[in-house]
Amino acid sequence: MTFQLPDPQQLSSVLCGLLGTDISLESADSAAEVSGLEPGWGSLLIDDDDNEIGCIVSDLVSTVSLGGGLLMLPVGGLEDQVDEGEASEMAVSALGEVINVMTKTLNELEGNPHVRSMPAQPLAELSEGRPWVQSPSASAGYEGKMLVGNGRIAILGA
Secondary structure, rough: OHHHHOHHHHHHHHHHHHOOOOOOEEEEEHHHHHHHHOOEEEEEEEOOOOEEEEEEEEEEEHHHHHHHHHOOOOHHHHHHHHOOOOOOOOHHHHHHHHHHOOOOOOOOOOOOOOOOEOOEEEEEHHHOOOOHHHHOOEEEEEEEEEEEEEEEEEEEEO
């Protein structure tokens, strides 16, 4: 299923409102390449009939910044996670909540099905048995300054 994808300003606005910090995303085709998001985490997008229609995935910097930012964790601790190359369980869980809020941008676009997100999981697990993650029907990549560096996010259609 193909659906419309939000522009960077729409996502930036939702994230700024949620996190209370300035996040300015720009379109980035390279960010939509899943191989470049490892290590990464993401959430499946499910329609009202429980069909998988896509996912939202993020790289390490975005996962730690968005999830940790929602929890208001100290920046030093977030930087440590990035330096160690692994997001904490708390940051990943909170990322799932951030992605749930991000679905608002998809639901507001005319013609799109209503979607909700599933809990966040490692990208390797999310990709398993889902070849469309590597070859999506639609994709949009976004990148920008996050709390602890430049991060990337992708929205992929099944």
